Amino acid sequence: MSASLAAAAPASLPVTSERLKKKRTRHMKEQVIEALLFFAACVSVFTTVAILYILVSESLVFFEHVPLFDFLTDTQWTPLFADAHYGILPLLSGTLTVAGVGLLVAIPLGTIIAIYLSEFASTRVRETVKPFLELLEGIPTIVYGYFALLFVTPLLQMIFPELPGFNMLSAGLVIGVMIVPYISSVAEDAMRAVPMALREASYATGATRFQTAIKVVTPSAISGIAAAYILGVSRAVGETMVVAVAAGMQPKLTFDPTEGAGTITAYIVQVALGDLPHGEIGYQTIFAAGLVLVLLTLLFNILGYWLRRKFREAY
Structure with missing residues (x-):
């Protein structure tokens, strides 16, 4: 053995x-x-x-060289002029106005598309619509800019004859269409991730398909939907070429979307492509403007995080 x-x-x-x-x-x-x-x-x-x-x-x-108080309170932005002023408010107002117009279009439309694709559309319809949404994401932004300038603006001028050629309204509308795929795609993925058991429980209590989508699925997916909104906000605030082409690049302290104005991103492009040498005060303005843009995006992200926590506690 x-x-x-x-x-x-x-x-x-x-x-x-x-x-x-x-x-x-x-x-x-x-x-x-x-x-x-x-x-x-x-x-x-x-x-x-x-x-x-x-x-x-x-x-x-x-x-x-520039006091922070003047930077935050001055109502003129003319850093490249002989009489230089360094107030960020004109650029900030243009950025917020264009982004606001875009979000007024993108958030409702993107949410409705997401709810339809997730809860109502058949498989065939979803497979047909999704590629078109993804195609919109792939179009270069410069194409959107010329679309806003040469198509949307003349169309708006038929309704508002006094509308100038460069205005924030057309730029904001096109930006809204541009970011719809981002919002709808992320929101739809969040809704489809909701367990089917929640839908079946809602149907068992007698709820309709629409009531289930609005009162059960949407609150359950609120975290992903809020992330989609924050993505849309960041995309709208940081858009460059559309506002540079369609909104003009003249800083003006106004919240009227029918007027032309400059945005932070458009100004950065204007200076970065110019002949100002590095180290001059005019060139340094793009870093201060960029820092404001980053802080603005950070503020929106913090707001989105707070909203997600609030809705989670509510539901």
Whole structure:
């Protein structure tokens, strides 16, 4: 008996070592994959920190020449003129007005499309509509800009004859159409992730399909829907080419969408493509304006996070 065990032992050793070798190789592969994933996460964090560092450090140089109080309260923005003024309010009003018009179009339309595709559309309709929405996402923004200038603006001038050629209304409307796919796609994915058991429970209590979609599915997916809205806000605030082409680039403190005005992004493009050398106060203004844009986006993200928590507690 012992002789047979001794004879069998050497034969089993290669099998055991082969298993250990495979296990060690698999463990090393998992460590490599984990390291790659960690590196990818660090790249995003490093990029964000680097952007903030550049904006803050360059903005501090700008604020050595321009008081912060004047920057936040002056109603004129003429940094490239002989009589220079550095008030961010005209650019900020243009940015908020254009983004507001766009969101008034995109949020209702995107939400309605998301509810329809998630709860009412057949599989065939959904597979037909979704590619068209994705196609809208892929159109270059400069094309949207010329569409706003050459099609939407003349169309609006038929209704409002005194509407100028460059105005924030046409730019905002086109931006709203442009960000509809972002909102509808993310919101629809959030709604389709809601468990079917919630829908079935709602139907069992006698609720209609519409009542289930509005009172059960939408509140359950509010976190994803809020994320879609924040994505749309960030996209509208940061849009460049549409406002540069259709809204004009003349800073003006106004919230009237029928007038032309400049935005923060349009001004950054205007200066970045100019001949101002790095280090001059006129060039440093783009970093201060960019910092305001980042803080504005951060404010909207904080607001979205607060709304998500509030709705979660409510439901």
